[in-house]
Amino acid sequence: MKRLVVVSNRVADLSRSAQAGGLAVGLADSLRQRGGVWMGWDGQTLKYDDQPEPRIRKIGTVTQATIPLTEQDYAEYYLGFSNSVLWPLFHYRLDLVEYKSVFLDGYRRVNAKFADALTSVLQPDDIIWVHDYHLIPLAAELRQRGCNQRIGFFLHIPFPPPEIIAAVPRHRWLVESLLEFDVIGFQTNTDLGNLQHYVEDHLGCRMEQDGRIRIGKREVIAGCFPIGIDVDAFVEMAEKPNEEVAIETQRRDILGRKQIIGVDRLDYTKGLPDRLRAFARLLELYPEMRKTVALMQIATPTREEVEAYVEIRKELEALSGAINGRFADFNWTPVRYIHGTVPREALAALFRASQVGFVTPLRDGMNLVAKEYIAAQSMEDPGVLVLSKFAGAAEELREALIVNPYDVDDMARNLCRALTMPLEERRERQAALMKRIRKHDARHWLESFMAALERGETQHAA
Ligand SMILES: O=P(O)(O)OC[C@H]1O[C@H](O[C@H]2O[C@H](CO)[C@@H](O)[C@H](O)[C@H]2O)[C@H](O)[C@@H](O)[C@@H]1O
Numbered sequence: 404m405k406r407l408v409v410v411s412n413r414v415a416d417l418s419r420s421a422q423a424g425g426l427a428v429g430l431a432d433s434l435r436q437r438g439g440v441w442m443g444w445d446g447q448t449l450k451y452d453d454q455p456e457p458r459i460r461k462i463g464t465v466t467q468a469t470i471p472l473t474e475q476d477y478a479e480y481y482l483g484f485s486n487s488v489l490w491p492l493f494h495y496r497l498d499l500v501e502y503k504s505v506f507l508d509g510y511r512r513v514n515a516k517f518a519d520a521l522t523s524v525l526q527p528d529d530i531i532w533v534h535d536y537h538l539i540p541l542a543a544e545l546r547q548r549g550c551n552q553r554i555g556f557f558l559h560i561p562f563p564p565p566e567i568i569a570a571v572p573r574h575r576w577l578v579e580s581l582l583e584f585d586v587i588g589f590q591t592n593t594d595l596g597n598l599q600h601y602v603e604d605h606l607g608c609r610m611e612q613d614g615r616i617r618i619g620k621r622e623v624i625a626g627c628f629p630i631g632i633d634v635d636a637f638v639e640m641a642e643k644p645n646e647e648v649a650i651e652t653q654r655r656d657i658l659g660r661k662q663i664i665g666v667d668r669l670d671y672t673k674g675l676p677d678r679l680r681a682f683a684r685l686l687e688l689y690p691e692m693r694k695t696v697a698l699m700q701i702a703t704p705t706r707e708e709v710e711a712y713v714e715i716r717k718e719l720e721a722l723s724g725a726i727n728g729r730f731a732d733f734n735w736t737p738v739r740y741i742h743g744t745v746p747r748e749a750l751a752a753l754f755r756a757s758q759v760g761f762v763t764p765l766r767d768g769m770n771l772v773a774k775e776y777i778a779a780q781s782m783e784d785p786g787v788l789v790l791s792k793f794a795g796a797a798e799e800l801r802e803a804l805i806v807n808p809y810d811v812d813d814m815a816r817n818l819c820r821a822l823t824m825p826l827e828e829r830r831e832r833q834a835a836l837m838k839r840i841r842k843h844d845a846r847h848w849l850e851s852f853m854a855a856l857e858r859g860e861t862q863h864a865a
C-alpha cells in the first residue's frame with residue numbers, strides 16, 4: 404500500500420479529544436486507521452518565518468509535519484481569502500463576502516509555502532490527499548515543482564451554483580486550479596451537480612455520468628464521497644458512564660423534563676439565532692411545553708477576529724438572555740447557552756441524555772454532529788434528530804425530521820413532534836438512521852476516495 408500524505412490547513416492535535424470542527428474529527432478518525440503523514444499549519448503565528456522545513460512529530464500511526472504562518476499570512480490567507488471570501492461565498496452568503504486583492508495575494512503565497520514544505524517531505528510513491536477550500540491552488544503549485552504523484556482534493560464545505568461562484572473576482576482561475584487535481588470529492592450530489600454546471604457554463608467542458616471531466620489532455624474524476632464518523636468508537640464513548648451528565652439527567656428525570664441539544668461552532672452558517680427563535684416559538688405555540696423542556700446550546704468559539712463572527716456572538720447572547728428573561732421560572736431555565744469547547748466524550752454522553760438533537764444550519768457541507776447524535780442513542784429509548792434540509796447530512800439521513808431552517812414555525816412544530824413522538828416510531832427511525840451512518844462511515848469515506856485516487860474508480864462505474 405502506498406504511503407498516504409494528507410494536507411489540510413490545520414492539523415488536529417491527535418493527543419486531545421476535543422476537536423472543534425468536523426474536518427479534524429473526520430480526518431483523525433480515518434487517518435489513525437490507515438496511518439500516514441498529515442501536513443498543515445501548526446496554529447501558531449510568527450512575526451517572521453525563516454524556517455522552511457516542517458516540524459516532524461510521530462503520534463501513533465500518524466506522522467505530523469507542521470509549519471507556522473506569519474501574522475500577515477494569517478490575516479490575508481486564513482482570515483482574509485479563506486474565511487472572508489471563500490467561506491461565505493461557498494455557503495451562499497454573498498452579503499458577507501469581503502474581497503480584497505491582498506487577500507488573494509496572501510492565499511496564493513501561502514499555497515506556494517505549503518507546496519515548498521510538502522516537497523521536502525514527499526517520496527516518489529506517495530499518494531497525496533489535500534483537504535478543503537484553503538488549499539485549492541495547491542495541486543497547481545505542486546505540479547510547478549515537478550511533483551507527478553496523484554493528487555486528490557476533498558471539499559468539506561458546500562460547492563454553490565455557478566451564479567454564486569461567478570460573483571467573486573478570478574472565479575475562473577479558482578475553478579481551473581481545482582481542476583488541476585486528479586480527483587475532486589464533494590460531500591453531496593448537489594455540490595457535484597454545481598461543479599458540473601460550472602464547467603459546462605464557464606469552461607465549455609462536459610462531465611460524464613461517472614464524473615469524468617476531460618480538460619485538454621488530462622482527465623479529472625469528480626465524485627460524491629459523504630464523510631462519516633467512526634460509529635463504533637462513538638457508540639462506545641456514549642455508553643461510557645459520565646458522572647456529571649448522569650447526575651444532571653437524574654435531576655431532569657425526577658422533574659419529568661426533557662432536553663433538546665445543539666452543538667456547533669459559533670458560525671453564522673449554523674442557523675443559531677433562528678434555532679433559538681424556534682425554541683421560543685415552541686414555548687409560545689405549545690404553552691404546555693413550558694417547564695417540561697430545555698434547550699442546551701453549546702457554541703464553540705471560532706474565527707473570532709472576523710467581524711461577522713463577533714456579530715453572531717452578540718446576537719446569540721442577546722437572544723438567549725431575552726428568551727430566559729421572558730420564560731424562565733425560579734426553578735427552570737429554558738435556554739442553557741454554553742460558549743466553549745466540550746470534549747467529545749462529554750458530548751457523546753450529552754447526546755445520549757438528550758431527547759432531541761437539533762441541527763439546523765442554513766448551509767453546511769455535511770454536519771458530523773448530526774451523525775454523532777444518531778450514534779449516541781440507545782435502541783431502548785432513542786431520541787429524535789431534527790435536521791435542516793440544507794445540511795449535507797440531509798441527503799442521507801432521510802428518517803430524521805427534516806426542517807426548513809429559515810422557517811421558525813416549521814422548526815417549532817417539528818420540535819413538538821419530536822418531543823411527543825411514540826417510542827415505536829422513534830425506534831424505527833433510529834434503526835434506519837443507524838444503518839445509514841454505518842454504511843457511510845469514516846472507513847468507507849477513506850476507502851472510496853482512495854479507490855478513485857489510487858485506481859481511478861468512479862462512483863457510478865458500470
Ligand atoms: O479550523 P477552523 O477555521 O476553526 O474551522 C473548523 C473546520 O470547519 C469546517 O468543517 C467542515 O468539515 C466537516 C467535515 O467534513 C463538515 O461536516 C462541515 O459541514 C464543514 O463545515 C471547515 O471546512 C474546516 O476546514 C475547518 O477546519
Ligand SMILES: O=c1ccn([C@@H]2O[C@H](COP(=O)(O)OP(=O)(O)O)[C@@H](O)[C@H]2O)c(=O)[nH]1
Binds near residue numbers: 747769
Ligand atoms: O465543543 C465541541 C464542539 C464540537 N466538537 C466536534 O466538532 C465536530 C463538528 O463538526 P461538524 O461537521 O458538525 O461541523 P464543523 O464545525 O466542521 O462545521 C464534531 O465532531 C463535534 O463533535 C467537539 O468535539 N467539541
